Amino acid sequence: MNAKPEMSSKRKKNCSCKSHEDYVKNGVVGNIIRLDAKKVRKAVKDELKKRRDIFDHSTFLCTGCIQYCTDNFLNQPPIKKTREDMENKVEEVVSAIDSGRLSVEEMARIAYALGQSVSRDVLRDQLLQTFDVSGRGELCRLLFVLADKKYEDHRLEREEWKDIKPSMPLGQVPVLTVGKTQIPQTGAIIRHLAREFGLYGKNNMENTMVDVIIETIDEVRAEFVKWVKEEDATKKAEISKKLKEEVFPKFITFVEKMLLVNGGQYLVGNEVTLADVAVFDVISRVSDMWSQDLMNMSTVLKAHCEKIASIPSIKAWLENRPKTAR
Structure with missing residues (x-):
C-alpha cells in the first residue's frame, strides 16, 4: 500500500528557543507546548528571557529545552567568584x-x-535620529517598542538638521547609532534591529521571506510617494486612481496569499516578525494620509493589522506616541 501523504492543514510548531540546537543536542526534543501553558514554570521563562533565548513575543517551547534549563540553570548551585x-x-x-x-x-x-x-x-547605547514626523523612522520605533528595548528617540528640527547633516554618513536620516557605529538607510536599520530582537525569522528561508515582504513594501511606497509629492491636482488624481485600481490591490492580494499560505496567523513563521509590523506600518500610515478605503479593501488584511495593533506594547505606543503632521 502506498503511504498516505502527510497532511499540512496545520502548520508545524517549532521551538522558539534561540539555543534549541545546543540544548537538545544530546537529549530529546519532546513535545512542543505553548509558553503560556501552565506546565511551563515562570522560573523557566524568566531564565530563558534573561539568557536572550526567548522573547516576549515568543510562542512555543519544547520540553527538551525546558528540561535542559531546569537541570543546568535552575538546579545548579551558584558559582563563587573571586x-x-x-x-x-x-x-x-x-x-x-x-x-x-x-x-x-x-x-x-x-x-x-x-x-x-x-x-x-x-552594554550598548542606541540613538535613533529622524525628522519630527512618523515617516520611515516609525517602523524602527515600532520594533524597539515591540521588543521592549530602550533607545533615544531624537527627532530633529530643521535648524538642528543643518548643523548635524555633515556628520551623517549619507547626509540623510534615519540614522541609528549603536555605540560608535552609525547605521544609515532605513532598510539596513530595520533588518539590524529585527536580527537583534529575534524578529527576523528562525532560518535563512524565513529571513528571505521577510525580505520579500520588505522589498514589496518599498515598491508600494515608491508609488505612493509620487502621490505625496505631486502638486498638480489633475496629475495627483491620476496617481490616486492608479494606486486604488492597480498598486494597492496587487499588494493586498499578495499579502493575503502569504498570510493564508502560512496558516493565517503571521506572514512568516509562527511568530510575529518584521514582516507583520512593516505591513501594519505601511497600511496604517497610508490609510491616514491617503484614504481609509485602503484598510477596508481586505477584511483579511484589516484583521491582521488590528491583531498587530492590539499587541500590548504597540497598543500603548499608538495611544501615547508624539503627534506629528504625518
Whole structure:
C-alpha cells in the first residue's frame, strides 16, 4: 500500500528557543507546548528571557529545552567568584566591546554569566535620529517598542538638521547609532534591529521571506510617494486612481496569499516578525494620509493589522506616541 501523504492543514510548531540546537543536542526534543501553558514554570521563562533565548513575543517551547534549563540553570548551585576573577572577566568584556568583536547578543550572555544585572541597553547605547514626523523612522520605533528595548528617540528640527547633516554618513536620516557605529538607510536599520530582537525569522528561508515582504513594501511606497509629492491636482488624481485600481490591490492580494499560505496567523513563521509590523506600518500610515478605503479593501488584511495593533506594547505606543503632521 502506498503511504498516505502527510497532511499540512496545520502548520508545524517549532521551538522558539534561540539555543534549541545546543540544548537538545544530546537529549530529546519532546513535545512542543505553548509558553503560556501552565506546565511551563515562570522560573523557566524568566531564565530563558534573561539568557536572550526567548522573547516576549515568543510562542512555543519544547520540553527538551525546558528540561535542559531546569537541570543546568535552575538546579545548579551558584558559582563563587573571586574579586580577581570578576575583574579579569570585566576587562575581557570591555575590551571585546571596544573592539567590536562581540555582538550585542553575545555581550548580553557574558554579562549574565558574570552574575551582573546588565541589560543589552546598558552594554550598548542606541540613538535613533529622524525628522519630527512618523515617516520611515516609525517602523524602527515600532520594533524597539515591540521588543521592549530602550533607545533615544531624537527627532530633529530643521535648524538642528543643518548643523548635524555633515556628520551623517549619507547626509540623510534615519540614522541609528549603536555605540560608535552609525547605521544609515532605513532598510539596513530595520533588518539590524529585527536580527537583534529575534524578529527576523528562525532560518535563512524565513529571513528571505521577510525580505520579500520588505522589498514589496518599498515598491508600494515608491508609488505612493509620487502621490505625496505631486502638486498638480489633475496629475495627483491620476496617481490616486492608479494606486486604488492597480498598486494597492496587487499588494493586498499578495499579502493575503502569504498570510493564508502560512496558516493565517503571521506572514512568516509562527511568530510575529518584521514582516507583520512593516505591513501594519505601511497600511496604517497610508490609510491616514491617503484614504481609509485602503484598510477596508481586505477584511483579511484589516484583521491582521488590528491583531498587530492590539499587541500590548504597540497598543500603548499608538495611544501615547508624539503627534506629528504625518
